[in-house]
Amino acid sequence: MGIEQIPIHVDNGSDGLSGNASAILREVADMLDRLARTGETGAIDLAALPLTPADKAWLSERLGKGEVEISMELNGASRIHETAYPGIWWITHLNPMGAEIGEFIEVTPIPDMVPSQSDDIVRGSESLNFLINDLC
Amino acid sequence: MSDKNSGLIASLAHQGISRRTFMKYCATLASMMALPPSAGRAMAEAMAAARRPSVIWLPFQECTGCTESITRSHSPSLEGLIFDAISLDYQETLMAAAGHQAEEALEKAIEENKGKFVLIIDGSVATGLDGAYSCIAGRTNLELLKRVAPHAGAIVAMGSCAAFGGIPKANPNPTAAVAVTDIIKDKPVVNIPGCPPIPVVMTGVLAHYLTFGSLPELDKLGRPKAFYGETIHDRCYRRPFYDQGKFAKTFDDEGARKGWCLFELGCKGPVTYNACATVKWNGGTSWPVESGHGCLGCSEPDFWDGGGFYRALSMPADPLKMAATAAVVGTAAGVAATFANRAKKGAAKSAHETVTLADLEK
Numbered sequence: 194m195g196i197e198q199i200p201i202h203v204d205n206g207s208d209g210l211s212g213n214a215s216a217i218l219r220e221v222a223d224m225l226d227r228l229a230r231t232g233e234t235g236a237i238d239l240a241a242l243p244l245t246p247a248d249k250a251w252l253s254e255r256l257g258k259g260e261v262e263i264s265m266e267l268n269g270a271s272r273i274h275e276t277a278y279p280g281i282w283w284i285t286h287l288n289p290m291g292a293e294i295g296e297f298i299e300v301t302p303i304p305d306m307v308p309s310q311s312d313d314i315v316r317g318s319e320s321l322n323f324l325i326n327d328l329c
Numbered sequence: 330m331s332d333k334n335s336g337l338i339a340s341l342a343h344q345g346i347s348r349r350t351f352m353k354y355c356a357t358l359a360s361m362m363a364l365p366p367s368a369g370r371a372m373a374e375a376m377a378a379a380r381r382p383s384v385i386w387l388p389f390q391e392c393t394g395c396t397e398s399i400t401r402s403h404s405p406s407l408e409g410l411i412f413d414a415i416s417l418d419y420q421e422t423l424m425a426a427a428g429h430q431a432e433e434a435l436e437k438a439i440e441e442n443k444g445k446f447v448l449i450i451d452g453s454v455a456t457g458l459d460g461a462y463s464c465i466a467g468r469t470n471l472e473l474l475k476r477v478a479p480h481a482g483a484i485v486a487m488g489s490c491a492a493f494g495g496i497p498k499a500n501p502n503p504t505a506a507v508a509v510t511d512i513i514k515d516k517p518v519v520n521i522p523g524c525p526p527i528p529v530v531m532t533g534v535l536a537h538y539l540t541f542g543s544l545p546e547l548d549k550l551g552r553p554k555a556f557y558g559e560t561i562h563d564r565c566y567r568r569p570f571y572d573q574g575k576f577a578k579t580f581d582d583e584g585a586r587k588g589w590c591l592f593e594l595g596c597k598g599p600v601t602y603n604a605c606a607t608v609k610w611n612g613g614t615s616w617p618v619e620s621g622h623g624c625l626g627c628s629e630p631d632f633w634d635g636g637g638f639y640r641a642l643s644m645p646a647d648p649l650k651m652a653a654t655a656a657v658v659g660t661a662a663g664v665a666a667t668f669a670n671r672a673k674k675g676a677a678k679s680a681h682e683t684v685t686l687a688d689l690e691k
């Protein structure tokens with residue numbers, strides 16, 4: 194029996210909101226403002242904060258979805274999307290079994306993890322050359 | 330045990346781990362250790378650049394379960410791959426060398442990496458008959474420990490036996506087994522108890538050491554607070570049932586089927602500090618309570634002599650000092666308490682205390 198099947202409902206008050214989601218939203222707004230003015234990036238680890246499922250849903254609804262959505266296969270899936278506010282990205286990491294192992298908001302022109310990384314590029318170039326040498 | 334001068338990341342790359350995957354791993358590791366996101370980035374950079382750290386692993390009175398936990402956690406786990414990527418200069422169970430060659434490798438690793446290598450010990454140290462109960466290559470574990478430890482950069486006692494004496498030390502302790510910290514008094518020792526310990530804790534300690542050049546913050550039993558800062562009970566998903574007084578009475582009753590709290594079936598979660606409830610086992614598949622069995626308290630000192638795995642905590646169980654802790658059914662604040670505790674962990678500065686009834690009712 195999976196955890197989801199255990200019939201238990203915890204009552205967190207009427208809407209399930211702890212009040213923390215709106216605090217995070219303000220923090221993200223500050224970070225975005227700083228990014229706009231100084232170029233300084235920021236990040237928030239959503240697992241480090243006491244958020245109810247309702248908090249998360251509220252936050253994700255407020256931030257919405259923007260133009261970019263990226264899915265990656267990094268020893269388990271990772272999903273990144275830009276929110277409706279350019280510069281604010283929502284990142285979710287899963288492990289190979291599909292369990293969520295990390296959730297972050299990054300305030301940056303592009304999350305660090307997205308561009309091809311220089312040592313991966315070097316290795317990519319090497320293996321492509323191997324392939325070409327094999328052809329001849 | 331290949332080329333030592335290549336960095337950790339080069340060695341991981343050989344095993345097909347991209348830099349991105351490593352960044353993701355470090356981000357989630359930092360999160361698990363309640364470090365800020367910037368620490369994840371710092372870890373990825375420092376660990377990637379690090380020369381593969383030399384590790385000497387000494388197995389004493391142990392069952393090899395701790396080695397199994399790390400190397401076979403689930404394949405290919407990043408813990409396992411990082412473990413492969415370190416320069417494991419001496420590990421009797423895994424090394425190819427044997428006999429004199431193995432002992433030479435040990436001496437060479439000590440000489441070459443004096444003051445820098447990480448010393449991992451699993452198993453307790455036999456002290457009876459001058460340590461004669463457990464010898465390797467004609468030397469007692471006790472001698473070996475005293476020979477190697479003074480030159481180590483960091484010492485890790487892996488598993489409950491090395492950390493607290495564990496099962497060899499259980500009554501009547503025929504070999505007079507003791508913990509590493511009973512012998513090594515002049516150096517900090519990181520205890521990673523558990524029977525076996527959770528693999529990611531080991532990587533977390535290593536990552537912290539390589540990134541910040543220091544050991545992570547420890548509790549008063551020498552355990553990294555990031556992983557042992559909260560009890561199993563603090564983070565148990567069955568906690569709301571505990572708070573509502575809904576207990577399984579046998580392993581096959583209605584309550585057991587409904588996933589109620591296992592307290593009355595002997596769960597030691599309320600007095601056990603470990604990360605099973607959040608990190609889980611086997612790549613996050615499940616953990617003991619989720620599989621329907623109470624926590625045995627394996628990461629606490631003398632858990633084997635705690636008075637019976639199936640006896641509820643309210644009954645006196647002296648060695649674990651479990652008596653007055655949790656016989657009373659709490660109020661309905663389970664989820665809030667859980668959150669408060671995570672917040673507490675974020676702050677994680679205050680020394681953690683044994684759970685008291687008042688704590689449980691918070």
Ligand code: SF4
Nearest residue numbers: 562565590591596598
């Ligand atoms: S007593 Fe055990 S099963 Fe019950 S809530 Fe605590 S840790 Fe979970």
Ligand code: SF4
Nearest residue numbers: 603605624625626627
């Ligand atoms: S649930 Fe308890 S007994 Fe089981 S591994 Fe975790 S700490 Fe040890």
